[in-house]
Amino acid sequence: MSSPCVSVVRYKDPYDSLKEAIDLINGLEDFHPQDRILIKPNLVAWDFDLPFPPYGVVTTAVLMEALVKILHDAGFHHIIIGEATLNIHKKDMGLAIYKQMGFDKLEQRYGVELVDFNLDEFEDVDFGDFSLSVAKKAVHADKIINFPVLKTHNQATVSLGIKNLKGCLNRKSKMFCHHKDRDLNYMFPHIIEKLPVALTIIDGIFALEKGPAQTGKAYRKDLIVASKDPFACDVVGAKILGYDVDEVEHLKYFAKVHKIDYKIEDVEIKGEDLKTHIERIESDWEWTEDNTMPMGFKKRGISGIAIRKYDNTLCTGCSMMYNPMLILVMSAFKGEPFKNVELVSGKKQIASKGYDYTVLFGNCACKLNKDNPNIKTPIPIKGCPPKFDKIIEGLKLAGLECNYKDYEAYRHYIFSRYKKQDGFDMELYCIT
Ligand code: SF4
Numbered sequence: 559m560s561s562p563c564v565s566v567v568r569y570k571d572p573y574d575s576l577k578e579a580i581d582l583i584n585g586l587e588d589f590h591p592q593d594r595i596l597i598k599p600n601l602v603a604w605d606f607d608l609p610f611p612p613y614g615v616v617t618t619a620v621l622m623e624a625l626v627k628i629l630h631d632a633g634f635h636h637i638i639i640g641e642a643t644l645n646i647h648k649k650d651m652g653l654a655i656y657k658q659m660g661f662d663k664l665e666q667r668y669g670v671e672l673v674d675f676n677l678d679e680f681e682d683v684d685f686g687d688f689s690l691s692v693a694k695k696a697v698h699a700d701k702i703i704n705f706p707v708l709k710t711h712n713q714a715t716v717s718l719g720i721k722n723l724k725g726c727l728n729r730k731s732k733m734f735c736h737h738k739d740r741d742l743n744y745m746f747p748h749i750i751e752k753l754p755v756a757l758t759i760i761d762g763i764f765a766l767e768k769g770p771a772q773t774g775k776a777y778r779k780d781l782i783v784a785s786k787d788p789f790a791c792d793v794v795g796a797k798i799l800g801y802d803v804d805e806v807e808h809l810k811y812f813a814k815v816h817k818i819d820y821k822i823e824d825v826e827i828k829g830e831d832l833k834t835h836i837e838r839i840e841s842d843w844e845w846t847e848d849n850t851m852p853m854g855f856k857k858r859g860i861s862g863i864a865i866r867k868y869d870n871t872l873c874t875g876c877s878m879m880y881n882p883m884l885i886l887v888m889s890a891f892k893g894e895p896f897k898n899v900e901l902v903s904g905k906k907q908i909a910s911k912g913y914d915y916t917v918l919f920g921n922c923a924c925k926l927n928k929d930n931p932n933i934k935t936p937i938p939i940k941g942c943p944p945k946f947d948k949i950i951e952g953l954k955l956a957g958l959e960c961n962y963k964d965y966e967a968y969r970h971y972i973f974s975r976y977k978k979q980d981g982f983d984m985e986l987y988c989i990t
Contacts (some may be wrong), residue, residue, distance in 0.1 A: 889965065
């Protein structure tokens with residue numbers, strides 16, 4: 559068997575660099591002119607209310623436009639872009655993101671079909687011991703070009719091609735992947751088995767530390783990684799982020815399930831010298847050893863509260879509200895210990911004895927701890943996921959006077975960390 563081949567190309571120009579990455583691996587050689595080609599970017603979320611730095615969080619618009627143009631120039635005209643973005647606050651979030659990023663120009667210029675999977679049809683797909691609702695446009699495409707970004711992930715360690723396909727599921731199935739009995743990392747790697755992924759391209763203009771959301775820290779990386787072999791592509795992407803397969807549970811699992819025994823040394827790398835681009839960045843937030851709070855809280859002297867670290871049962875909806883919740887908790891700290899509070903979340907965390915107030919973050923934690931005798935004063939923060947007003951209300955009942963303005967200030971700070979002169983340019987995220 560010939561060794562898998564992965565291209566690693568330095569990003570200089572959207573069209574030329576991407577074309578080089580694709581050509582080095584003959585990425586389009588199996589495509590036929592009549593193929594319906596689905597491009598699956600990572601457009602997990604956007605925020606239209608507060609400043610949102612998309613660097614390393616979502617696929618860049620400039621590379622998306624370049625990919626469509628490359629396909630068009632090569633004679634492929636049935637092109638669909640599809641994504642099931644996180645739409646907890648806005649039903650048509652996908653369409654809003656397409657508009658924000660100027661993807662409507664791709665519709666006008668190249669006849670690309672823009673599909674918000676959340677507003678389209680899904681079909682139940684059998685994966686043996688479970689089934690998932692997968693976007694019909696993905697299942698029935700002739701070829702899929704998987705187009706993730708180069709990011710770490712606080713639950714999956716890295717989120718590259720294999721993980722990006724979770725964005726083909728409807729919301730219920732995404733939540734199902736955060737199963738209480740079967741770890742997330744043994745669920746989503748199966749999605750690819752039922753999808754015609756012909757090419758994976760990792761948009762590595764930026765790399766994201768402590769991803770997957772905008773609360774992580776992005777670095778300019780200027781790389782494009784491509785392969786017809788989805789596993790090899792992810793292995794190389796993970797390596798660039800500083801992770802070996804052994805450290806990434808879902809890649810280990812994928813290799814085991816698919817009986818893949820080649821190592822990164824067996825992968826033929828075309829283009830850049832891989833080792834010059836490997837730089838380890840952290841995938842997760844550090845917590846205290848006794849699992850009572852993020853290390854950052856401890857350093858600030860926060861006490862009187864035990865916030866149990868999120869686990870893999872916490873789905874993306876609650877994950878997206880978890881960081882805002884932490885910022886709100888911080889805003890309530892005025893130098894005095896809190897009133898002996900515990901906070902639990904997700905589908906597995908059982909509240910412990912000895913706390914005067916127990917905050918149950920999200921419907922799952924509320925349901926699981928409904929009759930928990932350990933709890934003295936339960937404070938259910940309901941919602942799937944909970945909204946800001948409910949979080950602020952709930953924390954107030956536990957004696958935490960939070961200030962939403964501090965959260966807004968934090969979001970402005972996060973955005974202002976990135977400067978245009980350092981290569982963080984919002985124009986990369988808009989087709990003009
Ligand atoms: S409450 Fe949170 S963890 Fe539970 S299903 Fe909803 S989003 Fe997921």
